[in-house]
Amino acid sequence: xxxxxxxxxxxxxSTQTExxxxxxMEKGYTTKKIVEPTTSDIGKVIRKELLNPESTNDVNQQxxxxxxxxxxxxxxxxxxxxEKSKELxxxxxxxxxxxxxxxxxxxxxxxxxxxxxxxxxRPDLIILLDLDVDEAIIRxxxxxxxENIQFLEKTRKNYLDLLKTEKNIVxxxxxxxxxxxxxxxxxxxxxxxxL
Numbered sequence: 001x002x003x004x005x006x007x008x009x010x011x012x013x014s015t016q017t018e019x020x021x022x023x024x025m026e027k028g029y030t031t032k033k034i035v036e037p038t039t040s041d042i043g044k045v046i047r048k049e050l051l052n053p054e055s056t057n058d059v060n061q062q063x064x065x066x067x068x069x070x071x072x073x074x075x076x077x078x079x080x081x082x083e084k085s086k087e088l089x090x091x092x093x094x095x096x097x098x099x100x101x102x103x104x105x106x107x108x109x110x111x112x113x114x115x116x117x118x119x120x121x122r123p124d125l126i127i128l129l130d131l132d133v134d135e136a137i138i139r140x141x142x143x144x145x146x147e148n149i150q151f152l153e154k155t156r157k158n159y160l161d162l163l164k165t166e167k168n169i170v171x172x173x174x175x176x177x178x179x180x181x182x183x184x185x186x187x188x189x190x191x192x193x194x195l
Contacts, residue, residue, distance in 0.1 A: 001193075002079050003020075003127070004091075004095040005091070005092070005127050005129060006127070006159065007128055008136050009136055009147050012139075012174055012178065013093045014093050015178065016129065016174075016185055018033070020091055020189065021033045023182075023186060031090070034075055034092045036071065036092065038074055046064065046071060049064060056151065058107035061103045064102075064103055065108055065112070065116060095122075095126070097126060097166075100113050101159045102155055104154050104155060104158050125188075126170070127185055127188060130173055131156075131174040131175055133149055133153050137149055
């Protein structure tokens with residue numbers, strides 16, 4: 001099974017992914033936690049680019065779309081092996097849906113993002129951690145150029161728009177405390193795994 005936590009910056013994806021991973025291991029599941037961008041050479045280029053003040057301009061958004069798609073392919077075999085296994089659960093902090101929502105300026109067509117990610121595995125379950133943008137700004141460390149109100153408002157809207165087209169998304173209100181959000185995530189997982 002391939003489970004992804006998505007949401008805007010500050011929603012708690014990394015923390016909730018870690019908590020979910022630990023809980024599933026306590027329940028006896030074999031898990032593997034992955035993140036985007038990865039630690040691959042491509043992922044290192046992406047991380048550097050995310051600190052670039054101009055990373056939201058047209059050309060850089062197009063480049064990031066391609067870099068993220070290439071970075072995802074470094075995880076492909078691992079994810080496909082997990083999807084075949086009844087014992088292994090992969091938990092990811094982000095997926096190609098992040099590109100759909102974050103590479104969101106007028107120079108990047110959503111259909112093109114789907115096309116360049118055609119060969120990247122799709123999650124079995126997406127948990128969208130929905131967070132108010134004002135709260136996201138408070139939580140963010142503001143190191144990345146994407147961590148501003150206008151950009152995050154548009155990105156949040158893009159995430160919520162996915163609900164119209166994607167069937168395997170469950171929204172969890174991330175405005176609550178860390179513990180309550182994790183409790184809600186666990187409930188979703190319990191239903192999905194039949195616990």
